[in-house]
Amino acid sequence: MTELPKKTKDEKRRKDEDLFKVVDSTIDYRTYLNLIQIARRLNIEEYLGAISSGKEARIYPAKTFDNKYYAVKIYYTSTAQSKRAIKKYTVGDIRFEDVKVTNTKQLINTWAKKEFKNLSRLYEAGTRVPKPILVYENILVMEFIGENGLRAxxxxxxxxxxxxxxxxxxxxxxxxxxxxxxxxxxxxxxxxxxxxxxxxxxxxxxxxxxxxxxxxxxxxxxxxxxxxxxxxxxxxxxxxxxxxxxxxxxxx
Ligand code: ATP
Ligand code: MN
Structure with a gap:
């Protein structure tokens, strides 16, 4: 049996806009640029449409070139209520003492980082949670729970x-x-x-x-x-x- 030639890196690389299956107006430019960097790092072929939009965050499936999926949680707003909650849960929490909680962007990023840290601590202790992959600013990437981009x-x-x-x-x-x-x-x-x-x-x-x-x-x-x-x-x-x-x- 003859093997097909492997695609070169250039052939594999798509235009950045092809990364996004659905144009999503809630994604600001900085987040968009960060998503492109993350796609390069994790071999992501495309981000699919949001599977949920809660009060503070949206979850997007991301498909890799080898047909694996990640769940990408993007924190995008910070209501007055959530700001209070973030302060309540992070001020006085020694794990976040060095985090400045002054402006809204930082607050949102802190929330993402906090979820990542908690996920990591739970995962390492053997709790069944989505495996944490990375956090960057307001973006958290974790294991996708479900099959073929269809959530459980x-x-x-x-x-x-x-x-x-x-x-x-x-x-x-x-x-x-x-x-x-x-x-x-x-x-x-x-x-x-x-x-x-x-x-x-x-x-x-x-x-x-x-x-x-x-x-x-x-x-x-x-x-x-x-x-x-x-x-x-x-x-x-x-x-x-x-x-x-x-x-x-x-x-x-
Ligand atoms: P909500 O306000 O709707 O509760 P949220 O901001 O609290 O949203 P999550 O509860 O973390 O965010 O996730 C929202 C939804 O996204 C979940 O109800 C679930 O359907 C889906 N989801 C979350 N994490 C994953 C994952 N790792 N894999 C697949 N789907 C996920
Ligand atoms: Mn929830």
Missing amino acids: PLLKELNDEEITQELYDDLIQQVEIMTKRAKLVHGDLSEYNVMVYDNKCYIIDVSQAIPIDYEDAIMLLKRDLDNINRFFEDKGINIKPTEELLIEFGVS
Whole structure:
């Protein structure tokens, strides 16, 4: 069998504008230039249309030349409310003491960096989260959860018959790893921030997570567990009361 000649670097290289499948007016020029640099670094062939646009960020799938996908989270706004939240969560957080939180751009970048750091800490501790790849200014690149650029469903989006005891146990186990090994509390955990792929729970959206020994952390963990328990109990799953879980996690 004869092999086809490999494409040269020049043939592979596309015009920068071809990188973007959909022209997205929310991407400012600086972000656009950064996305081009990141594409070169990660061998990205194209960015696809946004799969979500939340209050603070958008997520875009990025396809590489070898048909792998990344999830690219771009932080693009900072509402008054989120500015307060960023300050609340970063001022007094020793990990971010050297970060200046004065102007809006810096605040947005801090939020991206914080999510990257939390993802890294969780990933290294063995929590099932998207693997963090890189962060640059307001752009965070992570493992894509799903297949062929099609994202996996959120826990919220599953059919009732897909919501099983095994799934509950798996999620509680992930929260236990998060608490005991990563020593972080998510702080916004619910059926909207858990993706389910291959019957396994992936915890996402961790920008606001805080160390377990911080003020209010136990209260937030309790709220996270209450949210999960409420969701699964509604679906007829046998849940463990939050108080018992807190004792098992060694924080009560
Ligand atoms: P929202 O305000 O809608 O919650 P957000 O700004 O909090 O958005 P995320 O929750 O991190 O952002 O992500 C938004 C959505 O993007 C998720 O609900 C999920 O559908 C999708 N998503 C997030 N991370 C990934 C990933 N790694 N792989 C695939 N899809 C993802
Ligand atoms: Mn979210």
